[in-house]
Amino acid sequence: MTLGRSEFLAAYETMRRIREFEESLLRLHGQAKVPGFVHVSVWQEAVSAGVGMHLRPEDQILTTHRGHGDIIAKGVAIEGMYAELLARLGGYCGGKGGSMHVTDVSHGVLGANGIVGANMPIAAGVALSKKMRGEPGVVVAFIGDGALMNGSTHETLNMASLWQLPLLIVRVDNQYAESTAARYYSGIPDVLVYVESYGVDAIAADGNDVDAVSEAASRAIARVRAGSGPGFLQCRTYRRYGHNTADPGAYRPPEEVEAWKQRDPLIVARASAAAHGASEPELDEIDARVMRHIEEAISWAEAQPEAPAASAFTDLYADPATIAAFGGTLR
């Protein structure tokens, strides 16, 4: 146990908020209110919360198609996320991004990315930019387990080490690259040894125990923050649902899913409540508060008008000279 009482309660609340946000999306998608592809991170909340709690306003994250939790844990308002996912006015990306591209620069969220592996070199660039401009802070790139096999991982690990970038890569290892289990896609015997061979400091944590994630993330982030070069945090976890809303996850043995159900990070956290000096009624109260917030946020977002038609033709180009060259269209 490394979290103090108030930190534990805050982490629990973040995890509960992520959980209820994700579950609500499944409902809203089922009701055909949330369009498009939706990838939820239920049972992976401890990674988002355990890392996010150590990030400061000047720190920046880039995440994946399954990134809602990481974004919420960075402090982004769920109202704007709901508005975006429901294609309403007030969404962070004007209805053009949606689930896989939620971005809130003001909170240091430089984007979720729909292409596996693509966020890593961009994150390395954000880290290089910080270094070149002498700005404080660390950059975190969340990736899935399958992304480790993408060429951009090799390129990024090498450049991050070469240039000693303030970059932490957090691998959320839910053990499946879409439907393909790790034993069918990875020939790497030991991920930490592989990453360390680039000169990148690599550690692992139990991704379903927010205490363990927090402890490891605290060390890893402090190291990067101190300018000691890039780091890598491997968190083994599991996703409750299939890859996305179209996937029942039938490729996973039921007994495997059942075993991980016992390791639901909210159940794990609740079991450790007393050890953190927290009580069940306190956690119940947090649950109720989060549920109220979720319901209010959904109601607010649903009451917003649709993202306006003009939004389809804005934000492509920035420069007035560019826009003028296109005859004033494509703002």
Added chain:
Amino acid sequence: MTMLRYRAALNEALREELERDPRVFLIGEDLREPWGGTFRVTQNLSTEFGDERVLNTPISENGFLGVALGCAITGLRPVVEFMHMDFAMMAMDQMTNQVPKIRYMTGGQVSVPLVVRTPGGGYKSSAAQHGQCLEAMFAHLPGWLIAAPSTPADAKGLLKTAIRLDDPVLFMEHKHIYMLNGEVPESEHLVPFGVADVKRAGTDVTIVAWSKMVHFALEAAETLAGEGISAEVIDLRTLVPWDEAAVLESVHKTGRLVIVQEPPERAGFGAEVAAVVAAKGFGDLRTGIIRVAGRNVPLPMAPHLENLVLPQVSWVTDAVRAAVRGADVRRANVRGADVPASSVEVPA
């Protein structure tokens, strides 16, 4: 005015912009001294501005373009070099899904002041992987701006503009004209995007070209003038956006259009120009539009084979004669007249 080679004009543009704006930096393979870029475009710049403004990278095109993008969305202004345009294909995800999309996808929360400089161009026996002009692939992607200068002056003026724009620019140089000499205005020479340059006025036919093909068009126009054919040559200079008005105005005057592009004909940028003129200038056309273009095959190494595949000046003159004299335009559109029908089997 001063006489400069195309690559020296580019070097001068980079130097002036590095000097002017501390946010500008160069990133790519082999840019630093004593190498100074494979085509020497970045010569001496690492000495003058230091290694921190001129970054040498590993051979990781997708990776370092992503790095440049991360820098661009956080306040810096990277100028990326891909050694050959063919190598941009190693960065296809960043070129396609990331750089041109991120501003739109985030609802305008970030801007991408990023330039990708890269030389296309054959005529050097460089074979199929070191000589392609791939502008059409990127013109298809909303979000990019594309420049393809033909002269030292435009190379400098367009590159300076590109670096100052807050939007991503694909800046296509041409290997075969790096050594071309020309007059270049000193210092603040800025060429706007979307404004074509009428290189030669004429009344009988409009020839549209960009990059190296402008010189073929001018050479053809000179020859044709001796035959009493007055050709107007328009250098588009930028493809996205391209100057539709200038081309339509010219076609309104001449009634005939020949488009010259170096890369393979199929789905090339010339098809875009032809389609727009056919749609918006149909009433002005007195004959069919002719495209002079590379054949739909990869580039062969052997010089005599490469010359069968890449456009030649004679193809342009023949095409113009066909257009003006009302010869068989359909045949002119199928193959250059200098290639005997029996000599080579060309895929349709």
